[in-house]
Amino acid sequence: xxxxxxxxxxxxxxxxxxxxxxxxPRGTHGLEIALVHRPRYDDWSHPKGKLKRGEDALRCAVRExxxxxxxxxxxxxxxxxxxxxxxxxxxxxxxxxxEAVPDETFVPNREVDRLLxxxxxxxxxxxxxxxxxxxxxxxxTALDAS
Numbered sequence: 001x002x003x004x005x006x007x008x009x010x011x012x013x014x015x016x017x018x019x020x021x022x023x024x025p026r027g028t029h030g031l032e033i034a035l036v037h038r039p040r041y042d043d044w045s046h047p048k049g050k051l052k053r054g055e056d057a058l059r060c061a062v063r064e065x066x067x068x069x070x071x072x073x074x075x076x077x078x079x080x081x082x083x084x085x086x087x088x089x090x091x092x093x094x095x096x097x098x099e100a101v102p103d104e105t106f107v108p109n110r111e112v113d114r115l116l117x118x119x120x121x122x123x124x125x126x127x128x129x130x131x132x133x134x135x136x137x138x139x140x141t142a143l144d145a146s
Contacts, residue, residue, distance in 0.1 A: 017048025018098035072101035
């Protein structure tokens, strides 16, 4: 979905996603963050995608997690909205912190061929785009506050 900006007649692409997290298996402490690899762009990012016509942003975010990772999630607090230019068009992406539903299994698909669960520091290092790194910090702050 997109929104036309009357000031400059540019269409903003509207999208939503989640910073998906879990407590690591095997009884270790801390948390892990899911990153997806998109072969089309050869990048590592958080699960996200464009809103469908009439779709609520949170519903889109949960749908995109399911489509890109095969996992369910429990959304939590809303994280900062990112604004950037992608492929020559402005893009607005709303994000939520979301805990992964346990015991779900990733199956590679045409949009996402790999999924990694990484501790926050490693996730920051693996993310392709600087703006995605800010969401790791926002997630940690949100989880500390809860």
